[in-house]
Amino acid sequence: MEAIVFGSGVTALTFINSLDREIVKIKYIIDNNPEKHHTKIQELTIYPVDRAKANDFDVVFLASFQSLSMMAQLLEMGIAYDKIIPVNHEEHTRALRENYQKVLNSAASSRRVSNRKKIALVNLNYSNYQGLALFRYMPLYIKEKYDVDLIDASNYAKLSEYDVICSSHFDGIYQEGFINIELWHGFPLKTMGLLSPSINDNQIKSQDQRSKNTALVMSYSHLYNTFFNACFPYRQNKYRITGMPRNDFLFEEDGKEKLESLFGISLRGSNVIFYLPTWREGKKRELDSSMNWDHIFGTVVQEESFTSILSDTNSILFVKLHPHEYRVYDKLGGTSNERIFYITDDMLSRAQVHLYELLNCADALITDYSSVAYDLLLKDIPLIYYIPDEIEYSNRRGFLIEPYSQMLPGPQVSDISMIGFHLHEYSKNKDYYRAERETVRDLIFKYKDNKASQRVWKEIDYYISQQNK
Structure with missing residues (x-):
């Protein structure tokens, strides 16, 4: 059997490694990401998707969670339906069923x-x-x-x-x-x-x-x-x-692949860190803090310092700001940093991917007062609390328990350099703050399953x- 693979992320690599290469000959890989074109993985060349028009294969394996849109591309090229095989066929079928049901319900x-x-x-x-x-x-x-x-x-x-x-x-x-x-x-x-x-x-x-x-x-x-x-x-x-239903997503295992597909990058061998600060402007425009969003970590110097931390720990940072705060940041030019990527509501909506479907691959979470940190206790994800506006936020908004620090099961810092210190500590010691995480987890959750x-x-x-x- 001669085959090609559509996709070049973690799912594709895992799938290729699982094949009996005496039975299946992989001719090449196709991908939508131009940056990957004419590079190689496992001695297989990655080509633009148009390469499949040659129809020089028996089957094409769809090795990505975006298999519906990939299938549509191939069908438009004239590739026969029965030659297109989704690797994650259960997820593919589920997505099809959702689409069919939505249309049928409407009709x-x-x-x-x-x-x-x-x-x-x-x-x-x-x-x-x-x-x-x-x-x-x-x-x-x-x-x-x-x-x-x-x-x-x-x-x-x-x-x-x-x-x-x-x-x-x-x-x-x-x-x-x-x-x-x-x-x-x-x-x-x-x-x-x-x-x-x-x-x-x-x-x-x-x-x-x-x-x-x-x-x-x-x-x-x-x-x-x-x-x-x-x-x-x-x-x-x-x-x-x-x-809570959304926490069931945390027990899935394809977050890294979905991030790769959303951003067109490879995360192989990298640590994945999320920065999810709480919303500081509510529906009624009340400001809980005057924190400056010109730069995600306060100043240009601090942001550059944090880039060094990411490089030292071989980490990629994914940031999800409140839509209002993201617009402020984006209007000022955002960032072109190769280690920092922004997740937006529009991006998630277009892909129909929930944020919690991505969080299941987190190696650490940086946050402040966000409740997402509590949900990640279900997976024992290391937490770092970056709270430079602690006093102002406490005075303006307030907390349901004092001292609220007792409900923050991780190091609490106001200086960027200390984030790097604690990331290194987590990498060296898997039990770092684990007892605190377990204590708070047991207070918050009656059920710890999916x-x-x-x-x-x-x-x-x-x-x-x-x-x-």
């Missing part, structure tokens, strides 16, 4: 059986919403029993057509006739809601309305119930401890079933 919306509940999974971004994970990990019995749609900005206006609304940012319709399920978007550390310094009477009324018309609130643990309820009061019987979506669906199904009696 059949006016003919739906009246006694089937319609469930909306709101997913207005691919950074912190829970909807995508609930959709991806939907059990078969849910698909057979309900009409379920993923709701994004393109179809959000149709939200009122649904009976059940699963929200991550209070996105529901808080009136009689709707079943609202709140999942929120992270474990709370910062004050918010009724404990926010800027709370006003209208916001209090809104929370009263939400509380009255929310059926269930999904939770991490009893501690979550306490913290969340201090900010957004609900009756105790509305809480269900399930874990079954959160299943538990959430079970609770939703049970609630609806009880209402129908």
Whole structure:
């Protein structure tokens, strides 16, 4: 059998190494990244995709998570459908099924059986919403029993057509006739809601309305119930401890490949570090800090210093800023640093990849007050807290627990050079701050597995079933 491989990342290399080369002869590799063209891996030349027009092979193996778009390219070239073989065929089939179901649901919306509940999974971004994970990990019995749609900005206006609304940012319709399920978007550390310094009477009324018309609130643990309820009061019987669906993505193992595909780079042999600072400007334009985003680490000198740290530790940094903060940074020219890459909401949305699908390959996380750090405790990812605006942020926003440092299971620094020190410590000692991580993890999580979506669906199904009696 003569074959070619479409893709040159980790998945492709792993696949090529798994082949019996006496049975399969790999002729060459094709890839969309111009920087890889006419280079070699394992003595195989990488060509532009147009090379496949020669049709000089029996099969082409799609070795990337973007197999749907790759297949479309090949079909446009006239490559026969039965010659195109996705390596990750289960993921490929799942993506096809999602697309088919979305179109079929839309086409059949006016003919739906009246006694089937319609469930909306709101997913207005691919950074912190829970909807995508609930959709991806939907059990078969849910698909057979309900009409379920993923709701994004393109179809959000149709939200009122649904009976059940699963929200991550209070996105529901808080009136009689709707079943609202709140999942929120992270474990709370910062004050918010009724404990926010800027709370006003209208916001209090809104929370009263939400509380009255929310059926269930999904939770991490009893501690979550306490913290969340201090900010957004609900009756105790509305809480269900399930874990959060998006955390199920952390247990997948293809984050590095997806990063390679998104950015057209190779991460082979490199450490992957994420920098995810918390949002400092809320929906209502309140500023929690006057931190300067002209440079991601404060000044030009500090940013250059951090580049040296990345080089010394053979690391690549992926930065995800709040959209507003990214626009400020990008408007000033961003960076051309070969070791620093920016993940944007638009990028994730176009690829239909959730941020948490990337985080599963993290070797370390740099953050400040972001709840993402808590979620990564499920995978025991080393954490570094870079908090140069600690006093100002604490005064303006405040925390739900003091001293809040007890809830930060990693070194806390305000100087760039100390990040490098702690990265080196983590590389030398796998137990560095591990005890602290485990202590906080056990406080925050009742469940430490990848079954959160299943538990959430079970609770939703049970609630609806009880209402129908």
